[in-house]
Amino acid sequence: MKKILVPFDFSKPAISAYRFALDVAKRSKGTIRLVHVVELPVLHDTLLMPVLNFEEELLKELRDKAASQFKKLIDKYENDGIKVSWEVEFGSPPKMLLDIIKTESIDLVIMGSHGASGLREYVVGSNAEKMIRNSPVPVIVIKGYNKGDVRNIIFPNSLETENQSDLVEKVQALQSFFKATLHVVWINTPINFTSDVITRQRLQEFAKYFSLKNFTLNIFNHPNEEDGIIEFDRFMKGDIIAMGTHGRKGITHLLNGSVAEDVANHTDSLIWTSSLKNESVDA
Numbered sequence: 001m002k003k004i005l006v007p008f009d010f011s012k013p014a015i016s017a018y019r020f021a022l023d024v025a026k027r028s029k030g031t032i033r034l035v036h037v038v039e040l041p042v043l044h045d046t047l048l049m050p051v052l053n054f055e056e057e058l059l060k061e062l063r064d065k066a067a068s069q070f071k072k073l074i075d076k077y078e079n080d081g082i083k084v085s086w087e088v089e090f091g092s093p094p095k096m097l098l099d100i101i102k103t104e105s106i107d108l109v110i111m112g113s114h115g116a117s118g119l120r121e122y123v124v125g126s127n128a129e130k131m132i133r134n135s136p137v138p139v140i141v142i143k144g145y146n147k148g149d150v151r152n153i154i155f156p157n158s159l160e161t162e163n164q165s166d167l168v169e170k171v172q173a174l175q176s177f178f179k180a181t182l183h184v185v186w187i188n189t190p191i192n193f194t195s196d197v198i199t200r201q202r203l204q205e206f207a208k209y210f211s212l213k214n215f216t217l218n219i220f221n222h223p224n225e226e227d228g229i230i231e232f233d234r235f236m237k238g239d240i241i242a243m244g245t246h247g248r249k250g251i252t253h254l255l256n257g258s259v260a261e262d263v264a265n266h267t268d269s270l271i272w273t274s275s276l277k278n279e280s281v282d283a
Helices: 012-028 056-076 093-103 118-123 127-134 165-178 196-209 225-236 250-256 259-266
Strands: 003-007 031-038 084-090 108-112 139-142 152-156 181-188 215-221 240-245 270-275
Touching (some): 003 012, 012 031, 012 108, 012 139, 031 056, 056 084, 093 127, 108 127, 127 139, 127 259, 127 270, 152 165, 152 225, 165 270, 181 196, 196 215, 215 225, 225 240, 225 259, 240 259
Parallel strands (some): 003 031, 003 108, 031 084, 152 181, 152 240, 181 215, 240 270
Antiparallel strands (some): 139 270
């Protein structure tokens, strides 16, 4: 967690993300990169070729306004000597942010989210959803300020021991970083129902296989997986939900959806996700 990227739109969730990033950077002796991406509307000329019809003066005005807001933000919150840089970019937010992640070797993305629901969730989704789906590095999504006292990590899992090593190692690193208790949970739904006897055996095998430490093993019954994860998190008073996601795109995403993205939209807790393509995890 040495290099932290915070996508920033000056909203309350974004400010919460920045404050949480300060806590994480202080613990890890890391740096923070604040990035505000302005998505400009595209106009079409008579040849139907997209052109940006903005004067240089307007772009400068937008950049100066953001620069002033960034300076006020950094002055307002004590950063304990943490290196905080900022920049204003113009273009497509997902593309710009992914380029920064790759070119600057970002380790972690921490971002605020208002969530999304109804038709907007189905058609457009939230920016957090898009980052969860596409980011090559772990993403933490936050909606309200958390002081950084992460003591309980909720880890919903399919309990398969194959193809999960990378995910589990990252979750264990997260647990070690916060010195937290890990709560592994199988959400037992009518669709994937198994008896408690079988599930408890699988939980114990999972814990032994990955040499888990400071953990609990849990079974939680619920009609559907997404709401079951959220309800279990509330029941356990979790601080952060850790999940893997396949990062499905296009028609595959529309048909199969993503449990991690749905949980990120609807939970009030922090959620940590890591995109693990081609692995059999809860996605």
